[in-house]
Amino acid sequence: MHGYELDKQLRSSLREVWRISQSQTYNILKNLEKEGVISATHQEQDKKPDKDLLTLTEKGKAEFEYWLYTPTPGRARAIRVEFITRLFFAAHLSASLPNRIIQEQAETIRTSLKDLRMRFDLLPMDQLFNRLGLDLRIRQLETTLNWIENTSSFFHED
Amino acid sequence: MHGYELDKQLRSSLREVWRISQSQTYNILKNLEKEGVISATHQEQDKKPDKDLLTLTEKGKAEFEYWLYTPTPGRARAIRVEFITRLFFAAHLSASLPNRIIQEQAETIRTSLKDLRMRFDLLPMDQLFNRLGLDLRIRQLETTLNWIENTSSFFHED
């Protein structure tokens, strides 16, 4: 795919998940090229501007795969942004993948929840605002866990 | 108060709400001074390093008040970070203030929720990932609303 098309597709398929400007897409693509995970081939076109066709390098494929299977840290926003994005790519790759990464993500959230609850219990009663903040984070994460458990019903393997 | 003390107090009272580095506190303070909302008076100390005593200017007091009474946009993270901070300052100022800003914040959240639900209903069924993302945001915001309604029980006026 070339940058322009990638940008368009992501921005329409995931526009309620995260927002990015076109120039920022190109910035990131430039950096990925510097890192050597994608490579660009210049293509001339008549009637339309030139474009750079982007392909994943071997290194890029390996890093993508690693990213795809690494659970997102158990924080509400990160899960909305990164986990849903992983799910998006997983769903395009195979029918069995989504449920696998859903289960692993749920497990990570359960671990984070335990940690947050422990931190909450350790907080002295007079730390009112820290308690309020942690309480909110815990509730958010519980909600996220419910949501994610519900999510697997959208991905059936047959 | 001077920068060092302000930094310490905020970072302990609100450490579960948001994190900031010491240098970033000073960065922000420098900017606030440039904007003319605070002014610094240099004080020499023997036995200890010099310090800058910071005071709110008239403009600063006005802007602080405006900020304090302006509901935080209805987004989960912003509410955790900014609303709890407003609540923190409100609680230090008067016993009746917290409940007032809690009620106004709750109202803002209800409005945002309506908006999100409408956007969700308008999304075509085939926009799976956008629907998942919006669904999660809606659940998060519902949770936030429950939390905030519960919060007022910690602030009694007598």
Add this chain to the structure above:
DNA sequence: TAGGATATACTCACTGGATGAGTATATCAG
């Protein structure tokens, strides 16, 4: 049929939040 909006495809200068390390002195605990 002229004119303006939209689509294709990408570049670039700049801002501003955030990091992390550094500086200098005093005190306190082991």
Add this chain to the structure above:
DNA sequence: CTGATATACTCATCCAGTGAGTATATCCTA
């Protein structure tokens, strides 16, 4: 005696993100 902690602040640097710009072709509409 010495090494950690407290006081108090500075500074260079990075890098994500913005917004405007460029150039051409096609499509819609009055």
